[in-house]
Amino acid sequence: MLFQPAIIALLLAAGLAVVMLAGVAPFAIQVIRHWDINSGSERQLALERRTYLFSTLLTFVLVAQLAALLLFVFNADRLSVMFVGAMCAVGTLNVNGWGFPSLITQMAVFFLAAMWLAINHVDTLARDYPLVRIKYALLLLLLPVLASSFWLELQYFLGLKANVITSCCGSMFSEEAKTIAAEASGLEPEPALWLFYAGMVAAIATPLWHWRLGSRISGFLTALTSGAGFVAAITGVLSFISLYIYEHPHHHCPFCILKPEYDYQGYWLYIPLFIATAAGLGAGAMQPFARSPSLASIVPRVSSRLAGLAVGGYILFTALATWFVLSSNLILIEH
Amino acid sequence: MNPWLEKQRHLIDFTLASLGRRKTKNIGLLLAYTLLVFVLASLTLFTHALRSEASFVLAGSPEVILQRMVAGRHDLIPPNYIEKIGRIRGVQKKEGRLWGYYYDTVLNANYTFMARSADEVADGYIMVGNALARERGLAAHNTISFRSYSGKLFTFEVSAVLSPDSELLSADLVLLSENDFRRFFEYPAGHFTDIALSVANPQEVRNIAAKLSSALPDSRPILREEVLRTYQSVFDWREGIVLTVLAGAILAFAILAWEKASGLSAEEKREIGILKAIGWETGDVIRMKTWEGLLISLSAFLLGFIAAYVHVFHFDAAVFEPVLKGWSVLYPRFTLVPTVDGLQIATLFFFTVFPYTAAVLVPIWRAAITDPDAVMRA
Structure with missing residues (x-):
């Protein structure tokens, strides 16, 4: 090969x-x-x-x-x-x-x-x-x-x-398998929805706060929530977003959404997500050095810009995910 | 405008002007680069087009073909064999096919003879493929004789030449009636060459193949998806081999790029020296040089790719045809359907822009650290 x-x-x-x-x-x-x-x-x-x-x-x-x-x-x-x-x-x-x-x-x-x-x-x-x-x-x-x-x-x-x-993905991301991926896939849609949106709100709000203030603590928290937001986002994709995209109640695969049959929707989700997470982590990574005299004014400026990028990326990701869910014909949660 | 964007815009502006000042050097590099992209892009476009052609062709073939084996060799399907299969859930249609090869001493080529139902081809008539008709100079209502393997001479009238659109499949094809086929080859009555089965659900194909081989242990089911996969990997492999052969060219190009980038003329050195003397930082010079590399890369990529597209889809890839297409006496003529694939472009980008950038990084840096005073004193 x-x-x-x-x-x-x-x-x-x-x-x-x-x-x-x-x-x-x-x-x-x-x-x-x-x-x-x-x-x-x-x-x-x-x-x-x-x-x-x-x-x-x-x-x-x-x-x-x-x-x-x-x-x-x-x-x-x-x-x-x-x-x-x-x-x-x-x-x-x-x-x-x-x-x-x-x-x-x-x-x-x-x-x-x-x-x-x-x-x-x-x-x-x-x-x-x-x-x-x-x-x-x-x-x-x-x-x-x-x-x-x-x-x-x-x-x-x-x-x-x-x-x-x-x-194939059907066996790996099913509710029955005994892996972390399967655990995430097996989440009920309603708690998964809450978890996902809570994660996204945190991943958007913290960098937003950091963007406005540029303080050290908010910088560390930005990295933390970005990392957590990444996990929440992937869990969300596994547990319900993919289902809505496939319009199939049991297909949890996070990779099939990258296929042309689904209009490459996965790339639209993953690229903003990866950029946002990278920006958030980057903003946090420079915080330990914010006390250094020559960096005192530079770190807050750069990290708040990165936080802005993270906010933008996560908002885009959440908006796209929400749009895919709303425009889907699948009904997972009955009102 | 955003100050960062503004800065990049001015840098690009400056870079373009400076590229224009050294036309011959840069045009030489651009040509070599474009040629490299052209060769590699022709290769990938052509193999991809062949791959998709293969899948178009196979789309109409039966999902499963069942052959009977005797002592590990392909043998005829005896009478009542089709009935033995019985009813398998999911199989829409099963029919025995009659076909064989006929060696024609006139062209020194093999023809494929295939029997069709009487309502398509009447006894005494044949339909022939376009390549065969071209080579033997046949047209509708001509007559042609074949000497069968038993030595008897058979004369047929050509009722039609098959459409050139199907040439990829029908280049060497002769369609004749079942009666004529059996008489011509002295085929034993009730026997068939193989059995074609159509299956509606692609997910069921494997199960049906498993059922067939357990019901008829002396048979060999051939799946369409497997044929398709074989074609895919054959073309991938051919493409990979040619790419590996061309690796030398990529390396040579990287060396050329390194040479071009490191061989700074005295004038260029002076330019950088002056820029630094008037306040440019090393980082700025690196940025300018990076833009230079990017501009050359992107234009070469675009030019090379367009040229390759024209070469493959308008001139039938004259350069690579012999290596990639394979050959045969009765080779079908066919036009490739233009297809461009994202993965191919991305791969191509990695093969061209990536080595180029890697090769010019160090020379760029060398240029950027030039000391203004050293240059001006020289």
């Missing part, structure tokens, strides 16, 4: 990202050891110049990672015709044990990268680069995550054997 063009592209992107980040690693160690903003030595000058290269490089790697995440899911959905028993991306991801771990790691890489970029952004705005050491230490932590994501992806694609009979 390795000769699938999209698979080659994905492996190329992931491999190149790991190589680039690994190339940065020795420099990161150098920065952590020798960085001294007050020094005018040649080494310090070289270090300062190099930071430009590496933040550009990382922005590139992380944007590519986002695109690769979309392509990964899109490709998994498309490959489902190749496997007996697969009807959407779930079947393809289930062909071997590496599929879902690979997807989850890629999502994790995406969110971690977003937080790193947020920290990087505030750091470059400050005159004395107060976070350089922290930034590169975090980068060294990001490297193993990225490398394992590449490794999982490689294992997954190497193990894609066309003769495997896989299980």
Whole structure:
């Protein structure tokens, strides 16, 4: 299966990202050891110049990672015709044990990268680069995550054997199975509806508050509610939004909504959701450094802008989800 | 306007002007880039079109074909075999088919002979596929003789040439009546070549296949979805192989991009030096250079893709046809239905823009850290 063009592209992107980040690693160690903003030595000058290269490089790697995440899911959905028993991306991801771990790691890489970029952004705005050491230490932590994501992806694609009979989304996201996904799918529509809207209200209100005030606590809370909002949103999709989109009372799959039969509605939901969550997490990630003197005015400004993005994303997501529910012909809850 | 947008607008403005100042260098790069996109896009568009052609063609074929096996080889369906299947829930229709291959020494090609019911083709008449008619110079009401495998000569009158629209399926097809078919091949009475079953519900196909193989252990059911899947992976595989072969080209292009981006002319260096002297920061120069890369990438992508579209759908992909289409003496002529697919575009983007950007990152940075005084003193 390795000769699938999209698979080659994905492996190329992931491999190149790991190589680039690994190339940065020795420099990161150098920065952590020798960085001294007050020094005018040649080494310090070289270090300062190099930071430009590496933040550009990382922005590139992380944007590519986002695109690769979309392509990964899109490709998994498309490959489902190749496997007996697969009807959407779930079947393809289930062909071997590496599929879902690979997807989850890629999502994790995406969110971690977003937080790193947020920290990087505030750091470059400050005159004395107060976070350089922290930034590169975090980068060294990001490297193993990225490398394992590449490794999982490689294992997954190497193990894609066309003769495997896989299980489809119907069995994985059903009320009977014993997994977290099944627990979420099995929620009654009414409590799920409450949980979903409570989560969304929190995920919109907190960043809104942070957007107005820019205080530190509200910043942390923004990250917290964004994370919780993400979980609530996915639970909502599993437990009732997908049902309304399929107009079928028992089909809980969060991947079939990405299919052309359903007008790619899933992308409309997931893209704002991912952007909003990333923005919320980014706003929270920079809060620990708000006390630093040179960042005192920068962090609130940037994080409140990110909070604004999170508010917009969550409002869009909630509005779209509500619209899909209202325009559906399915009746789950009788009045 | 938003100050950020304003800034980007001015940067783009400046970049365009600066690209215009070094026309020959940039046009050379743009051409190489466009050519790369063109080759890769032709490849993906063409394979995708072939894939969708295959699925259109198979859409009309029976869901299940049942063949009888003897000692692991395909054998004739004996009399009463169809009755033995009995009634299977979900099967709408089952019929025995009669077909076979005939080797014509005139063209050195194989024809497919297929029997049709008497109301479609009368005894003594045949209908022929377009490619066959073209090669043998046949038209309606001509007569043609075939020497059968037993050595006897049979003469048929062509009642019609099949429509060229169906050429992909009917290139080498000869339709004749059942009586003629049995006489021509001396086919044993009551026997058939295989059995075609139509199944209404696609989800039932597998169950029906399972029932068939348990009812008739000496048979082999062939499912349409499996044929389709095989076609899909064959075309994917061919595309992947060609892509891998072309990987060298992608790499060469990345090296070219690196060279072009790192080989800054003295004039460019001076330009950057002056920009920095008048207050541009390293970040601004990187941003400007990024815009430069983006503008070149996007125009090359667009140009290359449009050229590939024209190449594949208006000139029948002359460059890739031999590798991807396969060959045969009686090869059908067919026009591809234009289809563009999101996944293909995304993949293509990864294959072209991604290596380019990765290759120019370091040279861009090198250019951006240029010291103004070093440049001006030089």
